[in-house]
Amino acid sequence: MPLRVVMLGDIVGSPGRLAVMQQIPVIRQRWKPDLILANGENAAAGSGLTPEQYHKLRAAGLDGITLGDHVYKRDQIVPVLETEQQIIRPANLPTLAKGRSWMRLTPASTPGSAPTPLPNLYVLTVLGRIFSSLPADDPFAAVDRILPELPERDPIVLVEVHAETTSEKQALGWYLDGRVAAVVGTHTHVPTADAKILPHGTGYITDLGMSGPYESVLGRRIDRVLTHMTTAMHAPFDVADGDPRVCGVYLEIDPASRRTTHIERIELKADPHARPFVA
Ligand SMILES: [Fe+2]
Ligand SMILES: [Fe+2]
Structure with missing residues (x-):
């Protein structure tokens, strides 16, 4: 039995929160x-x-929540x-930054499930350094430092790279393949349209897309x-509300090899005229 994991991209404002809440039952099914x-x-609010x-x-229904450069806003x-055990901050922040830099998620055992319990999933997020607004350390070195610290031999690990440039994300993908x-x-x-499995079995996508x-x-x-960009005037960047969607990936991970055997993109249109958008 593979470990089946869904990871969704940045939840933006109330449209994002409501879309995720509405679509979790759809994802489960x-x-x-x-x-x-x-x-x-x-x-x-963004x-x-x-x-x-x-x-x-x-x-x-979210089992774990990660954060990025907006972690302390x-x-x-x-x-x-x-x-809390199921929320993390980026791992390559300064040493004194508050919060944990990795989390362990244990799948719930369901009645009738396989006799061998499913393995834990370890999750960590690193910030990119190119155009980063926070004083982040080397993300490559941060992952190298944390992997041996995880309290399990040969753990199953998902690394989120929270970064501005596609190049830095791709480079980390190859580095960790x-x-x-x-x-x-x-x-x-x-x-991005590049969900794939790298040659040595690491599932990869450059950007999950926001929810x-x-x-x-x-x-x-x-x-x-547009007001700001065309006039240079200050214009508060409030969160929009049209076309709420939930985006991410679905992964199947083989517990024996600890590698991804299947990856596919998820993109679900939420219905803003149904619950929980409307009572
Ligand atoms: Fe974001
Ligand atoms: Fe961000």
Whole structure:
């Protein structure tokens, strides 16, 4: 039995949160994942994640939540980062940065499931350095440092690379091919069409795409972004609301080889006229 994992891209604002909540049952039915994860760095009006949103998304069915460069935009999340086991900050931040740099997710055993329990999944996120807004360390060295620290021999590992450039994401994919189960990109909010398995068995995609409103500029209102870009005037980049979608990948990971045997993109259009968008 493979370990079946769904990882969703950056949840943007309330359209993203509601779309994820609405589509989790669809994902469960269609892909039957053992674990569902998402990046939640833009959940709070486009920037950061509040404790309440963390708990609501977990209750809706997310087994783990990652964060990116917006990790500390809502500083009330810090106690959650320090106490909860299923949320991580980027691993290559300064040593004193609050929060854990990797998490272990254990699939729930279901009645009638295989006699051999499914393995744990270890997850870590690294920030890219090119055009990074935070003082991030070398992401390649950060993964090299953390992999031997994980408390399991030959663990199954998913590495999220939260970076601005496609080159840095691809480079990390090649660097880790054959050493981790999957490398998935986030942060640029535009899904890429390159989901594949690298030669040594690492599942890879340059960007999962955001889970949020696609009638937008990277999740923000088109009129505001155009005003700013065409006039240089300040225009608050509020979160848009049109065409909410949920994007990510579905992975099947072989517990014996700890490599990906199947990867496919997920892109689901949410219905903004149905629950939980409307009561
Ligand atoms: Fe993001
Ligand atoms: Fe980001």
